[in-house]
Amino acid sequence: MEVDQMVPLPRLPRVAVCGGTHGNELSGVYLVRELLKLQREVMKKEQEEDSKPALVLLVLSNPRAMQHCRRYVDTDLNRCFTHATLNGPFSDMAPYEIIRSRELNALLGPKGSPEAVDLVCDLHNTTANMGLCFIGYSDCDWICLHIFRHLQREMPDTPMRFLHFDVSNKESYSLDSLGKHGFAMEIGPQPHGVVRSNIYTAMKVGVQHMLDWVRLFNSGNVFEGGFVDVFTMVKHIDYPRDSETRNITAAIHPCLQDRDFCLLHPEDPLFQTFSGETVRYKGTEPLYPFFINECAYYEKGIALSLARKRRITIPAIRVQTEQEQQANEQGFASEEEE
């Protein structure tokens, strides 16, 4: 992909901002509640400024989990958006979150169809020291990558990374996969069940810049090409566990705790057992750790995840003209499938 190539992309008339997908990740819960209060003012301002307004859908994804301040009620909602789960046989005995995922699919999707919202931004918190992360399935979704770069420039004091999970469209499982474009905005460290003002503010500012970018894009702004560092997930590492009870027998090593995105080399400390021994990284390739000591991942068997970093080139982009949009209807559909 050439930096100076210009790629026209379809307009983004409908954007969804979702909070409370995990009911105890409170920045998103409070931010979406706050935005719902202000929604009328936001839309009025857009009309006054005569910019092309995007419709912003504000969604509290898992109200029951939010009520109990828990991650989920029956099952993790953010794993319920595969095509198989969304379109499987219906049962009112189904877990709450599966019923909810279908409701959200009706509201924001259907996934993979032309009616789906154009962009989904799903708000999350992590107990890991990850700063602000975009998490997406694609390393060539220019919309998401440009939004990321825009935030990097507008928020230079906020540590920011783009995380890429190389999962195909068919296998994609999270809420943000409902939209034509989508990403999770993950900010930490914040304990679950707590709202920290600095984390809340970073999320509020990040969402505002994202919506500003969409407005600019829809208005015809040209965004120059350039380079973005992308972290692609390679593997997970679980805690050492007792063979009988499956209880963990070590904690993240003090040298690794809070050092998300600091390169981990072979033989670097990973864990410290309760009897004081160091367990070291036995991989052969230096990789970047993230989601170090995320509370919700203990039950998923993940102590930390590891990523490879690479620099990718993103092209210049702008919104398609109406003629381009009509002419490229077919071409757009096949580009999405890629």
Place this chain on the structure above:
Amino acid sequence: MSSYNNTARFSEARRVAIFGGTHGNEMSGVTLVNLWTKNGTEIQRKGVEAVPFITNPKAVEKCTRYVDTDLNRAFTPENLSAPGGNDLPYEVLRAQEINRIFGPKGSPEAYDVIFDLHNTTSNMGCTLILESSKDHFNLQMMNYIKKSMAPASCLVLMNEHPLLKYSTSRSVAKHPVGLEVGPQPQGVLRSNIFEAMRVILKHALDFIELFNEGVEFPPCTVEVFRVLEWIDYPRDANGNIIAMVHPNLQDCDWEPLNPGDPMFQTFDGKTIHYQGSGTVYPTFINEAAYYEKQQAFITTRRETLVASAIIKA
């Protein structure tokens, strides 16, 4: 206990319990108690029977604070004597069971000391919680722990407030000691927090061993932070929180909060200031479990308590 030449005499502290999992998602205590249940060498001391015990196993299994009701508020006289068997909330049944094993609360048969292990999302560091300013045994123990840990900090929080005091699981014992170490998210085990709690307990058990051997501990002074009041988040008419702990106050446990200092920040960025009449020392700032208890932080006052000399009777 009897006074003789101002030295307080206490009977030997032989029966000691270490409670973990009173809140099932406070991982340091859960992990330490499981460790010591498997291998108790580390907690063995001459003349001491130290029993590690998971107080709320169902909550631990679900990695949640509690199942029906907060166990650490459940040891009220009403609950401990309530009839009703299996109709009672799980934690009330548990409280009765714990009272049978380690109590009865208030009786001569009760355990001598109970250490109750807790974590907090607040930046409290290592904190010991004292329930009575007149418990000279506990005051001397806390003095010993603080001196042993120096220069590392270990502060004492004292909750003797007639209205705000609550019925803890440790209150079953003659000498209840709360250990609160943070910051740590619920459900997470941080190695530094885990090791800090381990060290506190090591010193505590050393003290008990020395005391049981007949060592006399001379009079001492102990700085404590006395609980004054709980401050709630600002809320709207529907009870929803409308502001967060201010960035200037977040993580500033134990630092002076003066009248006029920023206290909360509304979601749209306005500052709400502390309106008290004097300087206070806030703690339990932004503890996750306290949102539902309407507590954003507590205020305390610094005090120096005098502990008389103590010796085994």
